[in-house]
Amino acid sequence: MWVMSSSSEDVERRGRPQPSGAEGEQAEPLSKQAWTLLFELMHAHMRNFPALAAEFELSPVQAHVVRQLGEGPLAMSTLANYLSCDASNVTGLVDRMEARGLVERRGSEQDRRVKMLVLTEAGVALRERLLERLAEPPESIASLSEPDLCALRDIMRRALKSQ
Amino acid sequence: MWVMSSSSEDVERRGRPQPSGAEGEQAEPLSKQAWTLLFELMHAHMRNFPALAAEFELSPVQAHVVRQLGEGPLAMSTLANYLSCDASNVTGLVDRMEARGLVERRGSEQDRRVKMLVLTEAGVALRERLLERLAEPPESIASLSEPDLCALRDIMRRALKSQ
DNA sequence: CCTCAATAGTTGATGAAGTCAATTGTTTAG
DNA sequence: CTAAACAATTGACTTCATCAACTATTGAGG
Numbered sequence: 500m501w502v503m504s505s506s507s508e509d510v511e512r513r514g515r516p517q518p519s520g521a522e523g524e525q526a527e528p529l530s531k532q533a534w535t536l537l538f539e540l541m542h543a544h545m546r547n548f549p550a551l552a553a554e555f556e557l558s559p560v561q562a563h564v565v566r567q568l569g570e571g572p573l574a575m576s577t578l579a580n581y582l583s584c585d586a587s588n589v590t591g592l593v594d595r596m597e598a599r600g601l602v603e604r605r606g607s608e609q610d611r612r613v614k615m616l617v618l619t620e621a622g623v624a625l626r627e628r629l630l631e632r633l634a635e636p637p638e639s640i641a642s643l644s645e646p647d648l649c650a651l652r653d654i655m656r657r658a659l660k661s662q
Numbered sequence: 663m664w665v666m667s668s669s670s671e672d673v674e675r676r677g678r679p680q681p682s683g684a685e686g687e688q689a690e691p692l693s694k695q696a697w698t699l700l701f702e703l704m705h706a707h708m709r710n711f712p713a714l715a716a717e718f719e720l721s722p723v724q725a726h727v728v729r730q731l732g733e734g735p736l737a738m739s740t741l742a743n744y745l746s747c748d749a750s751n752v753t754g755l756v757d758r759m760e761a762r763g764l765v766e767r768r769g770s771e772q773d774r775r776v777k778m779l780v781l782t783e784a785g786v787a788l789r790e791r792l793l794e795r796l797a798e799p800p801e802s803i804a805s806l807s808e809p810d811l812c813a814l815r816d817i818m819r820r821a822l823k824s825q
Numbered sequence: 826c827c828t829c830a831a832t833a834g835t836t837g838a839t840g841a842a843g844t845c846a847a848t849t850g851t852t853t854a855g
Numbered sequence: 856c857t858a859a860a861c862a863a864t865t866g867a868c869t870t871c872a873t874c875a876a877c878t879a880t881t882g883a884g885g
Contacts, residue, residue, distance in 0.1 A: 529811040534799035536818035541704045542726075543825060546746055549872090558841065558872095563705070576862060583709050588843055590864055595841080612851050612862040636697035639821040647817045648692040654810045655699035658802040662706065712843085721843090721870065739833055751872055753835055758870080775833040775880045832881075843870075852861075 544637055555629055561596055565618070565626050566633070568602065572615040575604075601625060707800055718792055724759055728781070728789050729796070731765065735778040738767075764788060 552562035560582070567573070567581060575593065579586040593616060596602045601622040604614040618626060643651070715725035723745070730736070730744060738756065742749040756779060759765045764785040767777040781789060806814070 529808060529815065530799045530804045530806070531797050533806075533811045533815040533818065534803045535797050536815055536822060537803070538796060540818060540822055541707070543822075544704070545708060546744075550746060560842070574862080581709075583713060584842085585844060586863065587845080587865080592842075610852070610862085614863070633701060634694050634698050636693040639825050640697045640700070641693045642824045643693070643696075643817065643821055645692060647820065648696045650813050651817050652692065652696040652699060654806065654814050655696065655703060657810065658806055659699060659703055659706075661805045662802050723871065737833080742834095747871080748873060749834065750836080750874080755871075773833080773881070777834070826885105828883100828885085830881105830883080833879085834877105835879100836875100836877075838875090839873080841870100841872075844868080846866090848863100848865075850862085850864105852859105854859075855857090 540639060543639075551632065554632065555625060557625075557629075560592060561601075562629060564592065564596065565601065565622060565629055568616060568618050568622070569626050569630075572605075572617045574607070574613045574615055576613070578616060596622075703802060706802075714795065717795065718788060720788075720792075723755060724764075725792060727755065727759065728764065728785060728792055731779060731781050731785070732789050732793075735768075735780045737770070737776045737778055739776070741779060759785075 548562075549559045552559045555562065557565065563582070564578065567578070573581075575589050576586055578593075579589045582589070593602060593604065597604065600619055602616050603619050605617060607613045607615050640648075640651075711725075712722045715722045718725065720728065726745070727741065730741070736744070738752050739749055741756075742752045745752070756765060756767065760767065763782055765779050766782050767779060770776040770778050803811075803814075
């Protein structure tokens with residue numbers, strides 16, 4: 500049957516081993532080890548992203564949009580692409596945000612099909628508070644040593660550069 | 663306009679309104695710098711989590727549940743708590759997953775109110791494939807140097823230990 | 826024992842967020 | 856100038872989320 504209670508241990512048979520942190524598994528590439536750990540921390544933190552967004556009375560997606568829209572006006576299709584979702588989804592999303600006075604649709608002059616999204620003044624103000632809040636490190640990061648933080652920062656910079 | 667991918671030395675001292683910080687006012691605290699960058703990478707990656715889950719015909723939440731359920735049987739309320747969502751939400755979620763043969767409700771014997779969730783055999787199999795897929799590092803991580811990866815892994819271990 | 830509060834799960838109503846298919850305007854290419 | 860391509864919207868539908876109300880069970884005290 501299922502025999503779930505000790506997952507990692509029952510999978511001790513041949514073939515590809517479980518990626519979870521079994522010690523002595525030296526065959527795992529370093530990148531996989533590092534990524535798995537990073538992913539774990541990531542997910543632990545993403546669990547309370549909805550709650551964090553709710554502090555600003557935003558849905559998670561809206562928070563994401565507010566954050567992204569600060570870089571400048573964006574066509575709706577570009578936003579859809581950025582969110583990896585269907586364009587039709589963005590329509591309703593923006594409807595609600597516009598109704599709340601956070602964003603504004605304004606027609607492009609080069610191409611009358613597209614509508615550019617810009618943050619309203621209220622939207623910009625909200626975004627600043629949001630970014631400030633998002634930048635607060637969680638306990639697991641804040642408690643790292645200074646050299647670790649320094650190294651982490653530099654590594655992240657290098658990682659992001661290659662995107 | 664603040665662009666966080668800017669170079670390392672422009673740690674602005676007076677750029678934005680000072681956060682209500684326990685830290686002293688100087689440059690942005692190191693933990694904040696590191697966290698902000700980490701957060702950026704995190705979000706860049708979370709964008710395609712839905713697509714990744716879809717590879718297994720799972721919704722993002724279902725993928726999360728499959729992943730979590732591997733640790734052992736879980737009461738529905740515990741899962742609700744873990745997902746930071748209402749218990750009533752879990753009912754429908756589990757309904758759909760049960761209909762797909764991934765999980766099974768089984769009544770607890772200590773307390774006839776609670777129902778324990780366990781992965782079915784198919785659920786376990788799916789979970790293994792999913793974990794394998796999740797462990798594949800994205801390009802930004804895979805392209806890091808070996809010392810960086812090593813340092814990152816060790817730092818993440820220390821960070822996760824403090825949770 | 827019996828009542829009463831607390832807990833676990835479900836149901837129903839509702840809304841946000843996602844999909845797809847079809848539609849309306851507006852470029853742009855042949 | 857027609858025809859294909861594209862941007863945004865609409866409508867039908869699913870999933871995820873909330874809240875309020877309900878059932879059943881457990882666990883205290885009186």
